[in-house]
Amino acid sequence: MDLPRLENININGKRVLVRGDLDTDRFELTDYRLKSMVPTLDYLKEHGANIILMGHRGRPEGKVDEKLSLKPFGKVFEKWRVEILENLRFDPREEENDESFARELAAKGDVYVNEAFSTSHREHTSFVGVPKFLPHAAGLHFTKEVENLSRVLENPKKPVVAIISGVKQDKLTYIDGVKKFADKILIGGRLPEYIHDASPLRKDEKLVVGSLIVDKEDISMSTVEKFEAEIAKAGTVVVSGPVGKFEDAGHQQGTKRVFEAVVNSSAFKVAGGGETQEALAMLGLEEHIDWISVGGGAMLQFLASGTLPGIQALVN
Helix, strand or coil: CCCCEHHHCCCCCCEEEEECCCCCCCCCCCCHHHHHCHHHHHHHHHCCCEEEEECCCCCCCCCCCHHHCCCCHHHHCHHHCCEECCCHHHCCCCCCCCHHHHHHHHCCCCEEEECCHHHCCCCCHHHHHHHHHCCEEECHHHHHHHHHHHHHHCCCCCCEEEEECCCCHHHHHHHHHHHCCCCEEEECCCHHHHCCCCCHHHHCCCEEECCECCCCCCECHHHHHHHHHHHHCCCEEEEECCCCCCCCHHHCHHHHHHHHHHHHCCCEEEEECHHHHHHHHHCCCHHHCCEEECCCHHHHHHHHHCCCHHHHHHHC
């Protein structure tokens, strides 16, 4: 994919509008999403750019909600002396991909940089509208996201095993797309609960649908063993979601065993999503994963379709 690179754009003395990844309540650079933006901010500052940071927090539904203000990020990014625009989602036009709003935002900068991979699966103004009106590029971390995730799609080490877990039922909508590149798909978390016995997914040879313990907060021991056996054979592993309620000590066993199996395999390992990253950090396994994506839904959508609306806006 021929992403426009930040290194190829003249930014010296320019106002650079950065679409940042600010959807967090942790106002410190130890936050995984905020930390991912640092290389781009450093690069821009070193090359004499004036940085204007924009993003969103939460779902204010087009109304001003001071609890979701971006003002607390002022201290987080003070060393770069950035100007931070207020929460884009305070304006209903952000989620409507409104051209007038895109023009208003574009007028604030000379160059546009997307450094918010995790939300680039949304067709919102700040992702797909603004790049139409300014020279644009992908941020440094964004470029690495695309490069590393593309390794799963382009001549991956086989077999490819995908672990799709968590509590959000909509993850099941990605199954057909994931089947295009994965040899086995392991279904855990609460997702098996949504796949009834007569479902075609139960009979699909590519899928290993886990069973849950009685309270449904973890996968069964027989499922752990099935997952471990598939992971042991893998050449590439994609992890999307913990397989149980890992934050509860009594329900950590499934996630611990499955994630340790991933780490101990010789496969190329990719993981994504906030809960996945939290579980890996809690278990002390982060450094053993080849690439941890800042995006959960964005990672799955990219792998399922090969692109994202925010990527297409940069490439077009």
